[in-house]
Amino acid sequence: MLKSVEDLSTTKKRLKIEIPSEAIEKKINHSLEKTRQKAKTPGFRPGKTPMNIIEKHFGKSAEAEALEEVIPEFYDRALKEAAIVPVTRPEIEGRVNFERNNPLLLSFTLEIRPKIENLKYEGIKTKDIPVIVSDKEVENALKRFQEGKATYEIADKAIETGDLLTVDHEMKYDDQTTTAKDQVVMVGFTGLPKEISDSLIGKKTGDVSEVEVQFPQDFHAKAIAGKKVLIKNTVNAVKKKILPAIDAELAKDLGFEDLDALKAGAREEIEKAKKEQTQKIQKDEILESLTMSHDFDMPESMLERELAAMVHEAKILKKSDKNEAVLRDELKPSAAKNVKAMILLSVIGEKEGVNVTDEELKEKILELSQQLAMTPESLIKIYAQRDGSLEGLRNNIYEQKVLDLLLSRAVVEKGE
Numbered sequence: 001m002l003k004s005v006e007d008l009s010t011t012k013k014r015l016k017i018e019i020p021s022e023a024i025e026k027k028i029n030h031s032l033e034k035t036r037q038k039a040k041t042p043g044f045r046p047g048k049t050p051m052n053i054i055e056k057h058f059g060k061s062a063e064a065e066a067l068e069e070v071i072p073e074f075y076d077r078a079l080k081e082a083a084i085v086p087v088t089r090p091e092i093e094g095r096v097n098f099e100r101n102n103p104l105l106l107s108f109t110l111e112i113r114p115k116i117e118n119l120k121y122e123g124i125k126t127k128d129i130p131v132i133v134s135d136k137e138v139e140n141a142l143k144r145f146q147e148g149k150a151t152y153e154i155a156d157k158a159i160e161t162g163d164l165l166t167v168d169h170e171m172k173y174d175d176q177t178t179t180a181k182d183q184v185v186m187v188g189f190t191g192l193p194k195e196i197s198d199s200l201i202g203k204k205t206g207d208v209s210e211v212e213v214q215f216p217q218d219f220h221a222k223a224i225a226g227k228k229v230l231i232k233n234t235v236n237a238v239k240k241k242i243l244p245a246i247d248a249e250l251a252k253d254l255g256f257e258d259l260d261a262l263k264a265g266a267r268e269e270i271e272k273a274k275k276e277q278t279q280k281i282q283k284d285e286i287l288e289s290l291t292m293s294h295d296f297d298m299p300e301s302m303l304e305r306e307l308a309a310m311v312h313e314a315k316i317l318k319k320s321d322k323n324e325a326v327l328r329d330e331l332k333p334s335a336a337k338n339v340k341a342m343i344l345l346s347v348i349g350e351k352e353g354v355n356v357t358d359e360e361l362k363e364k365i366l367e368l369s370q371q372l373a374m375t376p377e378s379l380i381k382i383y384a385q386r387d388g389s390l391e392g393l394r395n396n397i398y399e400q401k402v403l404d405l406l407l408s409r410a411v412v413e414k415g416e
Contacts, residue, residue, distance in 0.1 A: 002078040003105075010297040012111050015090070017078045019070055019104040027066035028100075032058060067098060075108065085113040085346075088301045111299040113343055120293065121348050121406055126285045128412045129278040133270045141266040142246050145254055152239035159203050159238055161188035166237040172230040182236065191220075200233060209233045283403045286410055291340045298339050306342075307335040342399070349402040356397045361390060364397055 006014040032051065035058045041049040055062075079086065090108040098104055152164045159165065165185045171178050187197045199211035210232045219225040244250050251262035310331045311324060322330075348354075369376045383390050 001074070002081040005082045005084075008109065011087075011114050011299040012109065013082075013084060014093075015075075015078055015082065015108045015110065017074055017106050017108070019074045019106070021101050021103050023074070024066055024070055024098075024104060025101065027070050028059075028062050031062040031065045035062065063098065063100075067096070067104075071096075071104075071106065075106075085350075086110045087113050087299045111301050113346065114296045114298070116294055116296055116344070116347055118294075119344075119347065119351075121290060121344075122409050123411050124286045124289050124406065124409075125411045125413055126282040126289075126407070128414045129281060131271060131274045131278055133267050133274065137270050138263055138266050141270060142263070145262070145266070146243050146246050146250065149244050149250060149253060151242045153242055155238055155240040156205065157238060157240065159187055159200050159235070161197065161201065162241050163187045164239040164241070165200065165235055166239075167233045167235055169234070170232040171224070172232075173224060173227050185233070196231060196233075199231075200235070203235055205235050205238050207235050209235075279407060282410070282412070283407055286406050287341050287345075287403065290344055290406070291337055294340070294344060296340075296343075298336060298343070302339045302342070303332075303336060306339050307332055310335050310338075345399045345402045348406070349398055352402070352405060354398060354401050354405065356394050356401070360397055361394055364393065365390075 001018055001020070003016040003018050004014075006016075008014055032054050036049055036051065036054045037047045039049055039054060039058075040046065041053060044050075075090065088111045090110040093107040093109060096104070096106065155163075163186075165187060166182050167185055168181050169179070169183055185192075185196075185200070187200055189197070193213045193215060195211050195213045199209040203209055210230065212228060212230050214228050215221075215224045215226060217226040244253075246259070248258050251257070251259045254262060256262040256265055307328060311327045314322075314327050314331065315324070365376050365379055369379045372379065380390065383393055386392075
């Protein structure tokens with residue numbers, strides 16, 4: 001039971017609890033009885049070994065098992081009684097001084113979610129953003145469908161943008177030469193320096209092109225990243241792109257009844273994407289207003305976790321060359337804003353009874369795995385390796401549901 005709550009700061013508490021000896025002894029006896037049922041003691045049938053013998057051999061392990069169960073149980077009760085929400089694991093102060101048939105006194109320190117005074121989240125203003133799909137956008141979508149069904153055939157012609165080539169190439173850099181046979185090159189592909197495509201345009205099968213290229217520092221092939229390379233390409237084959245007509249046959253090939261149905265489907269998908277983008281902009285505005293209108297202290301551990309994650313992303317994923325101290329100073333205001341948003345969404349969701357079901361989690365895993373072209377099992381493995389569980393993904397779904405609720409209750413102002 002909860003004995004006392006001491007404020008160490010607005011976001012840090014000391015909880016003192018007392019666990020009755022009866023509760024501990026009950027757990028110990030239960031553990032010993034389970035052991036007796038399984039124990040094989042010479043001279044006794046299973047389950048008939050005297051308890052004093054079981055306790056002599058297994059008493060300490062039974063005590064440890066009992067404490068592992070009873071401490072979290074009474075800690076959780078104390079949290080509910082104190083009406084506080086922890087944001088970190090608790091730290092037990094001092095040693096656990098346990099004696100049989102005596103109550104156990106424990107003292108914990110922990111960081112908690114701050115209480116937010118005068119929480120207001122109804123009727124937040126956001127701008128109305130009309131969603132309009134133009135005929136040009138539909139036409140561009142049809143062209144993308146057309147590109148997706150393109151085929152290639154051998155052609156005796158001058159090379160132009162969009163052609164697919166087979167080349168033997170030779171690269172010279174750092175006093176070394178590398179060669180490769182029958183490499184496939186898409187002329188105009190943006191993943192390669194433009195000079196390579198330019199040097200091939202106008203050539204034919206059997207021709208040779210030479211060009212010196214300065215590769216960018218972040219080029220995916222590390223051996224030539226940031227280097228000046230002399231490239232020699234010998235063209236073995238030229239294939240030209242054959243685009244199908246945008247007609248009923250293309251529509252049927254894409255699973256639509258006719259061309260009008262394909263156009264309607266394209267318009268619908270564009271409209272859906274625009275609505276999602278519009279809602280994202282509106283949710284960002286709502287969250288900005290929400291964080292600006294509430295002021296409270298933040299748990300240091302939450303701020304540090306968020307800041308560390310942002311620094312890691314800046315250094316590793318974005319390859320920032322700034323040192324960590326500079327990055328921490330630059331990113332700390334954004335990290336604080338993110339933590340404030342997390343806390344507000346958590347409190348509002350709790351107040352409104354928002355939750356994430358296992359079915360919703362499964363649906364999100366399936367959706368993401370399809371977007372990333374991987375199996376759901378592979379995606380789950382990635383989350384498990386990165387976060388240790390799926391709780392991070394579950395929390396993302398939770399926050400989006402809270403934002404959906406805030407948007408549904410917002411005041412959408414029409415533009416002039």
